[in-house]
Amino acid sequence: MNRGGKTLLVLALVAVVGMAFRVSWNALRDVARAVGADSTAATLYPFVVDGLMALALVATLVLTDRADKRFALRVLAAYTVASLVLNYVHGLVPELHGRSVDWGRLADWDPANWMLVLLATSLPVGSIYFGSDLVAKVLHHRPTPPADAEKSDQIDVNRSMPDLVESTPEPPVPLVELPVIEPVAVDLQHPIGEPAESTPVGAVAAESVRPVRATGRVPDAARNARPTRTAEELLNEARSVTADWPDTDLTAERIRKAVRTSAEKARTLRDTLRAERAADREAVDSAA
Template identity: 40%
Template sequence: MSVYAEERRADRAADAEQRRIDAAAAEARRVEREKAADERAARLAEQRRSDRVRAREERARVRAERRSARGEVLTAGNVYRKGTLALVTASALGSLPAQVLHFVDISPMLLPLPLAIEGAAWVMAAGVAYADERHLPGWVRWFLRLLVVAAAGFAASINYTYGTHLPGLSDTDRQAAGIGLAAVTLLGPVLFEIRQWVSTLSADTNSPEERARRRHDRKRRQQHRAIAQLADRFVSAAPFGQLDFETAFAHAWEIETGTDTPGMTPRLHQRAARSAAALARAQHPVTTPAPRTGWSILRLLSRRPVGLPTTTPNQDESTETLMNRSTSDLGEPAPAQAAMAPAPAALEAAPAVDLAKPAKPTESAVKARPVRPVPPAARSARPNRTADQLLDEARELTQHWPVEDLTAEGIRKGVRTSAAKARTLRDTLLAERGLGVRVAGEAAS
């Protein structure tokens, strides 16, 4: 009995445990189902929210596209072009019926005539636009415009005649009708031609860079006409497309001016060399006394009062330099040179001079300074030297001289040339040493 009871208790306990396990499994499945349902609901809600956002963005995009399309349609250019076409259409509709009625009243056989007149005007106007598009010669455009004016003018005269003869109107109304029909006949071709003209100008001047380029080309051709013409000759001589104008212009500039630097000319190079020499003189000042030429010394001696010494410290040296100087170095035709006679051994006492009136030279003073021309045999036989030869001699002479010793007087004595040329040589040599400027003589040699 006890064993049976124990087994029954064990069975009931096992059943209870099984029910508890089943209940726990069922609860777990319920929780899983609820969790899956919540996740599915969340996904659906997120999908609906995403769909609403996309729909909102799509509506905003469509509205933006519509605004952009309206903006593009309502631009000034589109309104002008489409408005002009609308006015042209209205003009044709207003002028054509009057011409048709006018010719039909004459004879029904003349019905195609107004169509041909109006059609000729509009076809010729379209021909002007085609000529602008193909960049045809100007005379073609003006010939087509002349045909447009002829056809439109003939149609306007017909409409004016028809309007002034309308029955049942007063004279004022007939005049107004005639003028209105003639004006509307001419209005269409005139508006169409103005539209084409404005379109051509706007297409040509649309880019600021293109406008600036045209201004630059026009200014360059005005200021450098000869070089531009030579460049055009180079372009026309070369095969088509092989040589552009910029390369030809640079080549023409180098031929005309001798330099490949745009804008530079030989005169500007000379100005640059002079400026460099002036800068070198300003940076390295050299104080040298002004040299006296032989003629200035002779004039000074001739003006010296009687009773004073007639020699100067530089007289012998300057006179010798004058005698040895060639006519080419002086830079002028050789004048009649003169030399001083030796001073007398004893001079007479100076006479008393009255300060109230100018003193007159005595006879002995006049005899003391006789002059005579220098014979040709006594002149220097040195050959004429060019500027380049003088510069080469000066470079060779002063190549080891310091800058402080590079004076005009030293160069004049060394190469035996005039003071003016010595100063020019000094400036050139100072410019070469100070700034490395190549002078024109060195470039030519």
């Protein structure tokens, strides 16, 4: 909708509200006279009730805080119901129109009359209290800029989220000792560009490769606990450890744990020890 259409809509709404106020003003003025107000007070009485309704409506549109907005809506609803009740009583009691009703008499039943008189006389006092509170809330209201509103929403979301569990630091990667590449021997008897006699035609001479040295100190955890053992030393150690073992316990797993070697070497030691024991038993049987 363009600006002209919005302007016409607002003007039409103001006209309708003004005419509705004029209709309600007549009923509230007669009720005010019936409860003892003079002509001036009775003329101003409708502004006290319906005027506070308009003020509460404006405060509802201006305030952004949820509690303040709820308070303004409650005031608007309460005074709307009160104005409706007084207009309804004005329609039920014809004597109010001709000013022939007894002073302070709005209903024939005494309890209902007391409640109506209490309602009509308490509305001005309530207007002072609730109107002052609404005006104070509107004057102290500070609208939140859009950027700050988005930032506050993000902060609320971050606060509502549970604290993240600290991730366990990854274990350090152990340093592995790099193998030393042996340099390739180069035949220096032949001049450069002239192939050796053993080199076939079309073959490319191998380039010499410099040995790669491990930089830095290797930590103690990455070093081998035992020196490298030969196959004979490993076999002798296995014979010594398993000398009093029965044949049922002569397994690769137990041998691997006893001599602290690899599974492949443990299987080789197991087969060798079993073969030696079988040979020893055959020799004893043949001697007997």
